[in-house]
Amino acid sequence: MEPKKREYVSDEQLKQYFPDLPTGKLDDYRKKASFDWRRMKLVYDDLESIDLKHRIWKFFEETPVFKHADKSVSLDEERHIAIKRMYSVQNEAFLPIDKLVMNPQCYEAETEAMFMYDSSMTVKLSLTFRMCSNVIRGNGRPVHSQILDDLESGEIGGCFALTEVAHGSNAKGMRTTATYVPEKKQFVIHTPDFEAAKFWVGCLGKCATHAILYAMLYSEGKNHGLHMFVVPIRDPKTLKPYPGVTVGDIGEKIGLNGIDNGFVMFDNYHVSKDAALDKLGGVDDDGNYMTPFKDPNKRFGASMGILSGGRVHITTISTAYLQKAIVIATRYSAVRRQFGPDDSSEEMPVLEYQQQQIRLLPYLASTYAMRIFCNWFSEAHVTMVINGYAGADDNAANRGVEMHALSSAVKPVFGWAARDGIQNCRECCGGHGYLKAAGIGDLRNDNDANCTYEGENSLLLQQTSRWLLSVWAARGRINPADYPYGTLTFLNGADKVLADKCRWSSTKEMVDPANLVYMYKWLTAFTLKQTAEKTERLKKAGKDDFQTRNETQSYNAVALSIVYGENAILNHFYKTVLEFEDVKCKNVLLKLVSLYGAFILEKHLATLYIGGFLSGSQGVLLREGILELCAAVCPEAVALADTLAPPDFCLKSVLGQSDGEAYKHIQSSVMTYPESMSRPAWWRDVIHWRTYVPSKL
């Protein structure tokens, strides 16, 4: 988890990408800032990632199909736009593989730029081309090279069909079957009933021609478990489904409606034996099952490994959404004035109100913590995958285990932080935040998917806690090399830390970054200990493993994984900031570390008392410390938002534009909304309502 060393970037280079912001209503706050908003970008970006984002946004701004619509369009039109945008972007090839290998951070930058503009298009791009290619590359054989070429050239379009109607989380309960018929050298794919239909499959609703399908492999009457197949769904020349395939669209969702999520059922559908992506296990021509793994669970685990990439990806997606929301709400709070001191005729910006600050500024700090973490995390994951292809990592197994545990913890932490942060931003914008043109509602609706897909949050957290429980007993004998991402350092001297008590008596000490890091170490160790002890107690009382796990979920295992994830994020944030060269930026960032750490720790304040770390009214110091930090960060807030902001056309919010002219943008938006000022076509139904209401006779 070491912060990245970056090359020096000059002010001139930065100004080429980021011209001066328009002067106006935000000037006062911008002048108050103690640092350079452009240089601040370098705490998470480098020149290459900045350049990539710049090129992508420029392309969007200049390409007609990326123009914003005047008003919401139909579901069908949303899909149509998403597909046209997707092919346009794919055709640009912004990030060729050689560039990616040279600078894996660019992967994250690309994701960020695209998700900030159009999340549906970006998901489709990733599913149609990349995910399928990755799966085939990792699990296929030479015979699949043609299909790989066709995918990558856009001749065909893929999708990833795992989830069934009645089984999502419990992958082992899937019921789609692939039965091998040696006489024909074919598999027969079959869906027993609608509950086993593949469902939620992104890009399958209208477009995909091929699916990566997970099905139970049967051969010689025996079920060999879940295996992957690449299965033709629709004719790439006509987009009509093949006989034996019932495929359709699952209709509207809460958000992400540009994605054509679909369902598919197979009626004894025959496919060639080569459909099997069987590098990790499968049948030979005669139907004999072979696998390089001795333990079938290991094969299953390896075949599901692709999903951890999805979780890492979601940390970036959640951050991109929150980042937009916090920019909108911060800027608008700085120009929105309401009430004021008794002796003043001038109203005060709502950002100056304590209750507005405490709802916004901790999320502004969170956005920095998350942006810094997910950039590192995405890069670490891409590096792991690349090294995996190259066989270059001798610590790959340990890396994989820790990555799995960490991603299962931080995906929920990020998804929920974005959920709560976006909601606070929405409410902090008052009534106007409820306008669709404010842009926050769509962010919430898109982010909502992050809380349940790629593993429902509460369930994922339990995967992490199982692993943490397994290392608790060995806490004195941890070998750092076995945990290459360093997320278990909180176990160093855990017993000694747990015997410690709070020795601080001022707000300043209480929110000092190093002390917060120390308290998080205590909290993580304590929550693990508490969960381990409850587990022990229940087992002694005769409960089996399943019952014990069930009865240690809430306040224990789930809380444990959350604090473990938060601990990793906080530590990485602090380390990164300590190493940042720009002194002015660093001073502000240290405040953000304090604010972030204190804010997330406050949610666990009761646990700090329960475990005896705090006593008396010490908790008040933490709360007062948060309020003081909010007041200290307030003058920096607009500049901090400027650093995070995408270009105005990408932000697309009447409230959050960089000129601070929220009311003018509202005016322009409502005045030009189609038919805003015209009489409705159905005006007679208002006046002559008696002609159609049900008769009372």
Add this chain to the structure above:
Amino acid sequence: MEPKKREYVSDEQLKQYFPDLPTGKLDDYRKKASFDWRRMKLVYDDLESIDLKHRIWKFFEETPVFKHADKSVSLDEERHIAIKRMYSVQNEAFLPIDKLVMNPQCYEAETEAMFMYDSSMTVKLSLTFRMCSNVIRGNGRPVHSQILDDLESGEIGGCFALTEVAHGSNAKGMRTTATYVPEKKQFVIHTPDFEAAKFWVGCLGKCATHAILYAMLYSEGKNHGLHMFVVPIRDPKTLKPYPGVTVGDIGEKIGLNGIDNGFVMFDNYHVSKDAALDKLGGVDDDGNYMTPFKDPNKRFGASMGILSGGRVHITTISTAYLQKAIVIATRYSAVRRQFGPDDSSEEMPVLEYQQQQIRLLPYLASTYAMRIFCNWFSEAHVTMVINGYAGADDNAANRGVEMHALSSAVKPVFGWAARDGIQNCRECCGGHGYLKAAGIGDLRNDNDANCTYEGENSLLLQQTSRWLLSVWAARGRINPADYPYGTLTFLNGADKVLADKCRWSSTKEMVDPANLVYMYKWLTAFTLKQTAEKTERLKKAGKDDFQTRNETQSYNAVALSIVYGENAILNHFYKTVLEFEDVKCKNVLLKLVSLYGAFILEKHLATLYIGGFLSGSQGVLLREGILELCAAVCPEAVALADTLAPPDFCLKSVLGQSDGEAYKHIQSSVMTYPESMSRPAWWRDVIHWRTYVPSKL
């Protein structure tokens, strides 16, 4: 706050309204319940309110314009449907005034039935007809009787224009003017610029012919403050705006899109002097200002009194949304199976998982607490208003003050409980909860408005805290008669309670309803004391009133109003349950009181430590108590949801139907979604994408 005495209702009478539910997948849970789900309804309903809701839902079910659409329709079509539904309902006159006077609870029942079916239509109904009539009746003179008749007969349609683009909360900052011209006996209404345009006005976008307009009254060069006028906007025969009026629609919102929220600007628009609703203050023919109030703030307060009805109303609206969400999530969690004990081939309903229980069941308990409270609250408010018209209440002023404070506290508490509860329901439904057809996303989007309209939540809470701070010093001398709703009883012996410490050492004692009520009394008194002391400290340090209020918002004044509201809800819930006759229902309800009380108290656990009420690991008892209560409520959960559930067609969720056949309803929904299985019209753009992507040359 006394619970209502109700007449006996027989099982036969109940069965007439509530036939047996379909047998099937929910049977197991239904059999586990220890009480009669029909009788449980009587803890908040009586036969008359049941009958009214039944008639309303039957009308919706049988009337063509209320049929659900197959898919989302355009904004224009949403408005069209809302208006047709609105007039159909108005024509039915479900609740004539004489019935309302006889049983004020029916007002709440009507609101509940309508909001559960179509919130946009219901808001429009209330704005177009009722709110305007109420305002005119309360503030108009005999000259306005014609306009009242026209409103009530639907010849014209009203709206309520208070909020301006740049001023919402701070009503005194409004800038629309009404200047009296004695020569013409007219007012000139004028909007200086777009920031002063009336904005967010419901029903103004497309339909309203008249507006209740708030404007600064100028006469003889003097500003007499904000006054009400009834102003013609559009010709009732053509729906075209009058010259001098610029009126339009504000476009799409996050939710409630059936409502045509609008804006209006006036360009020196002349209206008759009779436009003034000047019972409480206005000018005579010569322009001399007269008012029965000596203190202009009192006149202003009285003219804004109408808004407290809105806050009371919102408690009912939030409850209706949460109620639907909790029914959907509870039923689906009972039929959705995933994983299971190691030795079992059968998967377990997800409702059996602890983490699912703790996310759902406290909100199930909250829904009962809220339903019971808002029924009482709505009735209390309607009674207050009716008595006000009749001049029958000699305690009216005290009632008004306490109602204002209480409604300003519970409106946020309800809105946020619904927000968080709905979100938990959404996530507890896993991936399928993200389907629009699950119905939860729309509930969230509609409820979202409750968090900022009729007073932004955080701001409202500070109105309550100012009042509470004003009574703190007098806590030993409180006369119960001055606080007729009894919400200040927590001050009885506050100093003695505050000196107390927790004496309980078991989970059972910790979550005993009486003990929870006691702890809430402690918590409310402590939070008030803490806020009062911080206020004192800041004033001594030389801060003025405005600064002091600002710096005591977070963790103090805002938290204070929340616990004051929660305290009132919890106490009313407990009292009502204690008096409920049915023993089996009562036993379950007592568990819900415990679960609700423990759940909301747990959010303030750190404060219980900070104030010294708890020490050591006592907090664990509360948390373990919550888990035990969840396990105890789990077998009752489906029947508790059945009690709360509206008819299936009104619930309108593929996941929550009473037959428990979630997957069949999903199947039916996706298979019949328009064009679900057909090829998109734009299929060629998938295959021939190279023909339109930007050239790379």
